[in-house]
Amino acid sequence: MSILQESLELLIEPLLQSKTAVLIADENRDVLEVNHAWEELIGISRENIIGQNTRLLKTEYTNPSIYCGLLESIENFIPWQSVVIDFNKRTKTPVPICLSIFSYRNQTTGRSIYIATSTPIESLDVLFSLNIDASKTLESRLVMLMTKIAEWGDPVIEKHIENVYQNSRWIAQLAAKANLIEAEQIEDLALASTLHDIGKIQVAKQILFKPDKLTPGEHAHMREHAPTGSELIDWVYKQISPLFSYRTKMFKLASEAARSHHEWWNGKGYPDGLAGENIPIAARITALADVIDALQSERPYKKSWSLQDIKKYIIERSATQFDPQLVGLVRDYWESAPFYVST
Numbered sequence: 001m002s003i004l005q006e007s008l009e010l011l012i013e014p015l016l017q018s019k020t021a022v023l024i025a026d027e028n029r030d031v032l033e034v035n036h037a038w039e040e041l042i043g044i045s046r047e048n049i050i051g052q053n054t055r056l057l058k059t060e061y062t063n064p065s066i067y068c069g070l071l072e073s074i075e076n077f078i079p080w081q082s083v084v085i086d087f088n089k090r091t092k093t094p095v096p097i098c099l100s101i102f103s104y105r106n107q108t109t110g111r112s113i114y115i116a117t118s119t120p121i122e123s124l125d126v127l128f129s130l131n132i133d134a135s136k137t138l139e140s141r142l143v144m145l146m147t148k149i150a151e152w153g154d155p156v157i158e159k160h161i162e163n164v165y166q167n168s169r170w171i172a173q174l175a176a177k178a179n180l181i182e183a184e185q186i187e188d189l190a191l192a193s194t195l196h197d198i199g200k201i202q203v204a205k206q207i208l209f210k211p212d213k214l215t216p217g218e219h220a221h222m223r224e225h226a227p228t229g230s231e232l233i234d235w236v237y238k239q240i241s242p243l244f245s246y247r248t249k250m251f252k253l254a255s256e257a258a259r260s261h262h263e264w265w266n267g268k269g270y271p272d273g274l275a276g277e278n279i280p281i282a283a284r285i286t287a288l289a290d291v292i293d294a295l296q297s298e299r300p301y302k303k304s305w306s307l308q309d310i311k312k313y314i315i316e317r318s319a320t321q322f323d324p325q326l327v328g329l330v331r332d333y334w335e336s337a338p339f340y341v342s343t
């Protein structure tokens with residue numbers, strides 16, 4: 001063993017003892033070792049990360065292009081360094097860090113290891129949160145614009161979007177408390193739900209705003225708004241995803257909500273006839289949030305329903321139209337609803 005190899009191996013132990021966060025992975029990038037500083041920085045215990053692939057540590061907060069040169073460099077034994085945004089799993093906060101990776105091949109065994117050191121960059125915190133806020137605002141405005149264009153001409157569309165957002169947020173909060181979804185999905189689900197009817201952009205206005213009953217042909221045309229909406233969202237996402245790496249999940253949820261918000265729990269909805277939990281949760285939440293506001297609002301062809309009648313309507317359709325677990329939560333916490341509080 002050369003003096004250099006010996007020294008490198010000797011270095012690893014003190015490196016692991018140091019206050020710098022250190023992760024060591026094998027040539028398949030499976031984690032071999034982390035030190036205490038790393039456990040603290042990323043909020044994952046040593047037992048839970050050893051043997052896992054480092055791919056799992058990539059975050060949506062870091063622009064994917066940053067990782068591009070990483071693999072090529074380390075496979076060629078060229079040290080790689082960049083600023084990336086990690087995520088602390090325990091505190092659920094993004095952590096900007098300076099990540100340095102170098103690889104080392106043991107000449108005797110021919111095997112390689114990768115050593116990654118992470119140094120938190122405190123001063124980037126402020127800059128980073130500003131970026132996130134700006135990106136969030138832009139994204140919400142974009143979503144609002146898309147929805148408004150789709151239902152242009154409906155005088156109450158803005159109010160409807162706002163109410164669907166509030167209702168979905170409330171139902172998602174209840175679902176998170178009941179462990180049906182992760183708490184971090186609440187905001188994405190709420191925003192995603194507002195795009196559910198975006199496919200109405202391809203429905204002729206005379207059908208969309210027809211005061212009388214639709215003919216079967218018109219009805220079939222109207223039903224197309226669900227798959228069209230989902231396609232449209234997927235397309236928009238493809239266009240903007242190279243620019244935004246943040247909240248990509250929102251677009252996936254929005255696409256699911258748009259396609260499946262007319263599915264019924266018993267499988268009798270459209271467009272795919274999905275049943276039960278095969279209906280994405282975003283669509284199940286949206287369906288409830290949307291119907292509550294539709295019944296509550298006054299339209300030229302209908303009066304506003306009383307909250308009591310809306311509640312009865314939803315409960316009667318539990319396990320036929322709507323997810324029974326969500327209906328149970330809505331029923332039990334009815335008086336904490338945003339529409340209840342504001343009336």
Ligand SMILES: [Fe+2]
Pocket residue numbers: 196197225261262
């Ligand atoms: Fe719809």
Ligand SMILES: [Fe+2]
Pocket residue numbers: 160196197290
């Ligand atoms: Fe709606």
